[in-house]
Amino acid sequence: MIDLYYWPTPNGWKISIALEEMGLDYTVKPVNIGRGEQFDPEFLKISPNNRMPAIVDHDPPGGGAPVSVFETGAILIYLAEKTGRFMPTDLRGRMTVIEWVMWQMSGLGPMLGQNGHFKFYAPETLPYAQERYGNEVLRLFGVMDRRLEGRDYLCDEYSIADMACWPWVITYKKQEIDLDQFPHVRAWYDRLKVRPALRRGYMVGRELGKPSGKWDEEARKNLMPNPTLPQKTD
Template sequence: MIDLYFAPTPNGHKITLFLEESGLEYRLIRVDISKGDQFRADFLSIAPNNKIPVIVDHLPADGGAPLSLFESGAILLYLAEKTGTLLSGELRERHTTLQWLFWQVAGLGPMLGQNYHFNHLAPQPVPYAIERYQVETQRLYQVLNKRLGSVPWLAGNHYSIADIAAWPWINAHARQRIALEDYPAVFNWFERIRTRPATERALQIAQQV
């Protein structure tokens, strides 16, 4: 059994997408970040960076005590290795997958997050920041479009944790002032993931939360 500490953010969606794809049994525990649940002492004991998502695996492979993990990329890697799914064991494909996973967690997520912040949440407009993050967002979409123009999935020929990591951020494209039609390969990839049964189930769960 996996406990997933969750809020319906792009990083939270990554883990429900994986869990629904893999069929791994899990329990969803809501963290209401609007009320500051992420700063509670019990949550901080497993999430020292006070962010979701976090998992607790009550049946780790070593047979030991429950194992907790924070950081969405680390969680995806752990779950892929635990289940043997969505991460190839073949050397080149595996490391291509990890390369794009790290691209998402180090670049795509943070830059698109800053785009959203300065466009929607900043207490006053900061034109330099708005322009800087919009330009970087467009650049990252171009990188993604080029990659997906040559292969069906980020890792190559197979759907993987790299796609799962990136998709929830692209799902927020309207908030980033991005017209997805301007990036046809990204649009095609986005729609193929959006219509997967596991994606539909994960999004329904998020709406309930």
């Protein structure tokens, strides 16, 4: 059994989708990031970066003590290696999947996150920031579109790279991105959205809420990077 420390956001959806696609048993442990639960001392033992999602695998490969993993790229690779699914075992295929997972981790996710922040959460309108991150998002969608030309998936077969990227691409309407400008991304997005396991993973925790584009004062305090914010530790 795997404990999934989770809140329904694009990063959370990556892992709930992977767990559903891989057919693994898991229990959702909600971490309400708007209410500061990511600073709970017990959670910080699992995810010292005070970010969700994170997992604890009580049945790790080879047995032994439970294994905890934080950071979505690391979790996806761990789950793929645990199950032997959605990542090739040959050197070249494996490295290609890892490259595209890292591309999402370092580019697509952070830039969409910043784009969304300055569009919807920033307390004042900052045209420079909106232009800077908006242009970078369009550049990244262009990279993805070129990669998907003549391909059904980011790599030779459906993989954890697709699972990493799809939950961020689904935000395109909210982020005011014209997906029709990127026809290969559009075809890929439509191809994936009908996968039953992906749909189940996307719906996990729907009753908890979903990103709204608005923060109340408590959420702003807990979600804004602030080195002076008290960290709850033992």
